Amino acid sequence: MSGISLDIAVETFPFAAPFRISGYVFDHQDVVVVTLTDGEYIGRGEASGVYYLGEDPARMMAQIEAQRALIGSGVSREMLRGAMPAGGARNAVDAAMWDLEAKRTGQAVWQLAGLAPPKPLATTFTLSADDPAAMARRATDFADVPHIKIKLTGELPLDVKRVRAIRAARPDAWLGVDGNQGFARRDLIPLIKVLVEERVSLLEQPSRRGREADLDGLKCSMPIAADESVLTLDEIPSLVGRFGVVNIKLDKCGGLTEALLMAKAARLHGLGVMVGNMVGSSLAMAPAFVLGQLCDIVDLDGPIFLARDRTPSVVYSRGQATCPPDLWGWPA
Known part of the structure; x- marks a missing residue:
């Protein structure tokens, strides 16, 4: 892929009711949405980040912005693994890259991954x-x-x-x-x-x-x-x-x-x-x-x-x- 445009946005999804686990109570989820386009096809990815590692939208967006030129150059998913740390930021970009590749190649992600057709x-x-x-x-x-x-x-x-x-x-x-x-x-x-x-x-x-x-x-x-x-x-x-x-x-x-x-x-x-x-x-x-x-x-x-x-x-x-x-x- 080359000549890719990158858009990053933050969206908030309220919970229907407070969600409690050990040490935390959540009432909403902020997510980072990455959109990649080559001018014809669009790929999207969403990530919430890892709350117990201190990941929040600002941190994830900064990590993605730091790699804007690399992502825009059409870097492969494998190269992205080496360029960005594991976490929500890379997940959002990786998902958008898979989606865009599926649109451009005419093959579903499960086919690109060498898997059988998905079942419920x-x-x-x-x-x-x-x-x-x-x-x-x-x-x-x-x-x-x-x-x-x-x-x-x-x-x-x-x-x-x-x-x-x-x-x-x-x-x-x-x-x-x-x-x-x-x-x-x-x-x-x-x-x-x-x-x-x-x-x-x-x-x-x-x-x-x-x-x-x-x-x-x-x-x-x-x-x-x-x-x-x-x-x-x-x-x-x-x-x-x-x-x-x-x-x-x-x-x-x-x-x-x-x-x-x-x-x-x-x-x-x-x-x-x-x-x-x-x-x-x-x-x-x-x-x-x-x-x-x-x-x-x-x-x-x-x-x-x-x-x-x-x-x-x-x-x-x-x-x-x-x-x-x-x-x-x-x-x-």
Whole structure:
């Protein structure tokens, strides 16, 4: 690609209700939208950034502006990986480059990536941390959703009540829990005991990044997924022996280009693969939907928390997500 024009914008998406995880409460999501055009075709990408790494729109826009000349010269996606750090800024540009390439070549992104035609994906629907009874009611609202992920806060007695209440409300559901780095080593054994009793199938990121040694010697019959503990491709080997699943998020790793490499590396290291999201509109979910075709666990429910989404948008029905071709990544 050459002679590419770059536009960068910030958009705000209010949440339908406050969203609480360990240490944070969110009521909106600011996203950076990158638009690339060659004068005939247009490619778009969206990124939220990684909040716990201090990424915000101003920082992401500055990183993209610093590479404006390089991007405009028609740099390849592979060269972009070397020129920009992993994170939301590179993800937005990478996604726009994939989209533009699909428009220009007449091949969908899944074809460019050498993948099979995409299928609808069974995705988890996430319950924001709240009063146990309120979370149980929300789980009941998701009556036709087979897979539910529960946000915990590291408050062990309260978290136990949350898990038990949700399991009672949804005895049929696949349940996973996300600790978002909220648990100390001393709380992991009693937490896991309850999770086993309540037939929870996944424990995601219980300990803080940098405290992965807290998992050493821990007996856990369910897979433990690394989220904050794995950002990029080069960190995957360090997970072996402590984690069983890698949660790949495009905002963390810097885009679909690196994410596909991470999925391959995770398989080579005997790890399961999961795709997640930092919350955003359907435009942010579309590249992750391509990665999701390779994953064991899919968590792409970000748009359900928004008061409004884009049009066209991801379609959610009975716990499955489908990306329409006119959203992103297909020929014009």
